Each structure stands twice: as structure tokens, then as C-alpha cells.
Amino acid sequence: MESAESSGSPTGGQPAGPQVDKGAPKGGNTKKYVFMVVFPFVLVMMLVGIYAGSMHAPTPRDLPVAVTGTAEQAQPLADSLNATGGSPVEVRVVATADEARQLVHDREIAGALALPAQGSDDAVLYTAQAAGAAQVQMVQSVFQPVADAQQLTLEQQDIAPLPASDGMGVTTLFTAIGWMLAGYMLVTVLTSGAPELLPLRRLVPLLAGWSALVSALVWVIVGPLIGAIDGHVLPVLGLGWLSVFAVGLGQTLFARLLGPLAVVPGIALFMFLGVPASNIMMSIHSVPGFFGFLHHVLPLPAAGETLRSILYFGGDGVGPHLLVLAAWAVVGLALTAGVDLLRRRTSRGPDEAADTPSSSPAGSPDAQGALTSA
Structure with a gap:
């Protein structure tokens, strides 16, 4: 009778019921909760910090552009723009308008100003809208004051326009x-x-x-x-x-x-x-x-x-x-x-190879068990 009662108890006579692990540390979920709070906080701060920090005040820095025209026109203008404080542009002088257009198309430069021939007041500004609408605006902000100061009529030519879609x-x-x-x-x-x-x-x-x-x-x-x-x-x-x-x-x-x-x-x-x-x-x-x-x-x-x-x-x-x-x-x-x-x-442990069935000695329990089952 006693053995039956003892065997009926899952703990050998101890009362059944949920057991509490008294050795478990209190606040074991603290790290998880901290992670749940810190993780989204870090992502939000990264998003705001990176986007606002990088794009809140866009100003041109070493914007590559070109000027074409006669040597008497183009080089002094390029030198003047390159000397501007803060280095907003990096101006090169190119020989022809065709070369300037090709450089814009290849996106080696953001825009090019073709100065007028002698006796004309019509200058041309080459840009590529498809290379970036914001970049085109910066090019315009660089060369429009130049045209105004020299009383030039500035015609804008978009050599890579964006589609209406x-x-x-x-x-x-x-x-x-x-x-x-x-x-x-x-x-x-x-x-x-x-x-x-x-x-x-x-x-x-x-x-x-x-x-x-x-x-x-x-x-x-x-x-x-x-x-x-x-x-x-x-x-x-x-x-x-x-x-x-x-x-x-x-x-x-x-x-x-x-x-x-x-x-x-x-x-x-x-x-x-x-x-x-x-x-x-x-x-x-x-x-x-x-x-x-x-x-x-x-x-x-x-x-x-x-x-x-x-x-x-x-x-x-x-x-x-x-x-x-x-x-x-x-x-x-x-x-x-x-x-x-x-x-x-x-x-892999150092004894992993010795634990495989093929490496067990013939008299080992594993080998004997294998022979018995066979």
C-alpha cells in the first residue's frame, strides 16, 4: 500500500504541484526589457541624426562645373569662381561647347557655361535634369549671378531631360x-x-x-x-x-x-x-x-x-x-x-573523432551493443 502511494506521487512522497526555481535570479528579464526600449530608440535617433544632419542645409562643395569660351573670357572667370571662399565649385576650362555637353552627359561635371562669342550677349548653360534636379538648381545658383553681373542672357539647355512620368x-x-x-x-x-x-x-x-x-x-x-x-x-x-x-x-x-x-x-x-x-x-x-x-x-x-x-x-x-x-x-x-x-x-571537441561508432574499440559497450543488436 505504501509503495503504491509512493509510486503514485511524482516526487516519491512529496506533494505534487508546480516547483519554483528559487535559484533563478530576480529581474531575469531586465536585459530583455532594456533592449526592447533601447533598440527602437537607437534606430529613431540614427534616422533623425543622419537624415537631418546630412541634408538640413545643402550647400555646394567642390561642385564640378566647366566654362567654355575664348581664353580671355573663360580662364579669368574660372579663376574667379575657384577663388570663392568655401570652395563651392571646382571649375575647369574646356575647349568647345561640344566637349562641355559631353562632360555633362557623362556626369563628369554637373553643368557647363558656354560664354558668348564676341559681339553677342547670349550665353548657354548646359545641365542634365536626369542627373539630379537638386544639382541643376545648384548649377543655376552658381552661374545665374555671373550672367547677371555680365549682363548676359542665359539660355538653359537640358541635355538629359526627365520624362513627364x-x-x-x-x-x-x-x-x-x-x-x-x-x-x-x-x-x-x-x-x-x-x-x-x-x-x-x-x-x-x-x-x-x-x-x-x-x-x-x-x-x-x-x-x-x-x-x-x-x-x-x-x-x-x-x-x-x-x-x-x-x-x-x-x-x-x-x-x-x-x-x-x-x-x-x-x-x-x-x-x-x-x-x-x-x-x-x-x-x-x-x-x-x-x-x-x-x-x-x-x-x-x-x-x-x-x-x-x-x-x-x-x-x-x-x-x-x-x-x-x-x-x-x-x-x-x-x-x-x-x-x-x-x-x-x-x-568540435578534441575527442569528437573517438566518439564515432567506427572508432569504438571492439570490446567497448557501444561495439558490444552493436554486435548484440545484429
């Missing part, structure tokens, strides 16, 4: 932002919700398919549905795929190194810093110089500049930007594979 030229920026978010968010969601999909053998094909799907959907939205992009189907689809794939692999590396905290560097590099460095909403020559460096290394500027080149400049100059995106994909994949390999090696 994208009058402000922001479609490239918002499309590139969509690609960035697609690559970043997939890996972020998988990190917290489905970590079993994060090994590269599973993630790479998943990310490749996701990139193709998002690229197609984004093109459908900005193309057939909205009409902001006309034509260029295959280049836009290919660029979209590469952009999403590259950002996804970059975020995968951050996730391997930082876990859930990878959200912070991911959104900072792919979004918060990428927008001011994009040279689309604002000229790269009107934001702090650090963003000029970021313009050449971050994926958002690379994707935006490539898309703009495809849509409005016949694809000229896409090479360096495509290399940036490819580098993010290749380096992200290679370093992630390296991290995984290093962790597998360091996680």
Missing part, C-alpha cells in the same frame, strides 16, 4: 530603396523566425528565388501599373535581382556576426546612410564629405546610379556601380562561408 527623378531612388528593403528584411525575418533556413545551402537558393520574385514585382509596380518606368525590362529586372541578392548576402554576414543585433548595422548601411549618399535626392556635392566616400561603396547608391544610367543615359557608366553590387554579394557570401567554417572547427 518622373518629373522629379525620384523613381530611381524609391525603386532602389525597395530592392534594399527586400534583401535586408528577408534575412532579418529569417534570423528571428526561421533560423533553420539560414545555412548557406538553404539560404542561397531561397534568396536567389526571392530576389527574382521581388525584382519582377517591383518592375510591375513602377512600370505597367504606375508608368514611372518605360521599357528597359531586362536590364531593370537583372539589376533588381542583383541588388536584392547582394544586400541579402551582406545582411547574412551581419547576422552571422551579430545575431539579432545585425538589424542595426543593416538598416544603417543599406538605408539611413545610403539615402544621403545616393546622389539622387540631393547632390553628393551638397552633403558632408563622408557621404562622398559612401557613395562609392554602399549598395543603395550603386543600385540607384545604375538604374538612372539605364533609364536616362543609355547605360553609360554602369560598370563601377555594378562592381560594387557584385562585391557585396561575393564578399558577403565568402565571409559568411568562412565564419561558418571557423565555427564548425572551433565547436
Whole structure:
């Protein structure tokens, strides 16, 4: 009878019921709660600080422009503008108006002033609206006072106008932002919700398919549905795929190194810093110089500049930007594979090989059990 009562009690005679772990530290969730408060606070402060700090007072700094005309006209004007305090412009003298127009088209300069021939008062200002509406305004602010001071009539010629469907030229920026978010968010969601999909053998094909799907959907939205992009189907689809794939692999590396905290560097590099460095909403020559460096290394500027080149400049100059995106994909994949390999090696104990069935001695219990079961 006693044995029955004893066996009926799950604790061998002790009263059943929930057991309290008295050794558990009080306030064990404090770190979690602090993280829940600090994390969104940091993101908000980063967004406000980076955007407001970089774009609140745009002024030209070393804006590349050109002047063409006779030597007696052009060189003194270029020297005078280059001597302006604060270095708002960097002026070069070019030989002909055709050369000036080509430089503007190639986006080597933001604008060019063709001074009038002797006996004429008609000057021409060459700009490219598709290279940035804000940049065109800065060029005008530089050369309009010059024309007024010399009593010249300033004719403006836009050698790369924007289409009516994208009058402000922001479609490239918002499309590139969509690609960035697609690559970043997939890996972020998988990190917290489905970590079993994060090994590269599973993630790479998943990310490749996701990139193709998002690229197609984004093109459908900005193309057939909205009409902001006309034509260029295959280049836009290919660029979209590469952009999403590259950002996804970059975020995968951050996730391997930082876990859930990878959200912070991911959104900072792919979004918060990428927008001011994009040279689309604002000229790269009107934001702090650090963003000029970021313009050449971050994926958002690379994707935006490539898309703009495809849509409005016949694809000229896409090479360096495509290399940036490819580098993010290749380096992200290679370093992630390296991290995984290093962790597998360091996680192996020194006796792991001896624990495998093939290495068990013939008289060991494991070997005897295997023979008995056979």
C-alpha cells in the first residue's frame, strides 16, 4: 500500500504541484526589457541624426562645373569662381561647347557655361535634369549671378531631360530603396523566425528565388501599373535581382556576426546612410564629405546610379556601380562561408573523432551493443 502511494506521487512522497526555481535570479528579464526600449530608440535617433544632419542645409562643395569660351573670357572667370571662399565649385576650362555637353552627359561635371562669342550677349548653360534636379538648381545658383553681373542672357539647355512620368527623378531612388528593403528584411525575418533556413545551402537558393520574385514585382509596380518606368525590362529586372541578392548576402554576414543585433548595422548601411549618399535626392556635392566616400561603396547608391544610367543615359557608366553590387554579394557570401567554417572547427571537441561508432574499440559497450543488436 505504501509503495503504491509512493509510486503514485511524482516526487516519491512529496506533494505534487508546480516547483519554483528559487535559484533563478530576480529581474531575469531586465536585459530583455532594456533592449526592447533601447533598440527602437537607437534606430529613431540614427534616422533623425543622419537624415537631418546630412541634408538640413545643402550647400555646394567642390561642385564640378566647366566654362567654355575664348581664353580671355573663360580662364579669368574660372579663376574667379575657384577663388570663392568655401570652395563651392571646382571649375575647369574646356575647349568647345561640344566637349562641355559631353562632360555633362557623362556626369563628369554637373553643368557647363558656354560664354558668348564676341559681339553677342547670349550665353548657354548646359545641365542634365536626369542627373539630379537638386544639382541643376545648384548649377543655376552658381552661374545665374555671373550672367547677371555680365549682363548676359542665359539660355538653359537640358541635355538629359526627365520624362513627364518622373518629373522629379525620384523613381530611381524609391525603386532602389525597395530592392534594399527586400534583401535586408528577408534575412532579418529569417534570423528571428526561421533560423533553420539560414545555412548557406538553404539560404542561397531561397534568396536567389526571392530576389527574382521581388525584382519582377517591383518592375510591375513602377512600370505597367504606375508608368514611372518605360521599357528597359531586362536590364531593370537583372539589376533588381542583383541588388536584392547582394544586400541579402551582406545582411547574412551581419547576422552571422551579430545575431539579432545585425538589424542595426543593416538598416544603417543599406538605408539611413545610403539615402544621403545616393546622389539622387540631393547632390553628393551638397552633403558632408563622408557621404562622398559612401557613395562609392554602399549598395543603395550603386543600385540607384545604375538604374538612372539605364533609364536616362543609355547605360553609360554602369560598370563601377555594378562592381560594387557584385562585391557585396561575393564578399558577403565568402565571409559568411568562412565564419561558418571557423565555427564548425572551433565547436568540435578534441575527442569528437573517438566518439564515432567506427572508432569504438571492439570490446567497448557501444561495439558490444552493436554486435548484440545484429
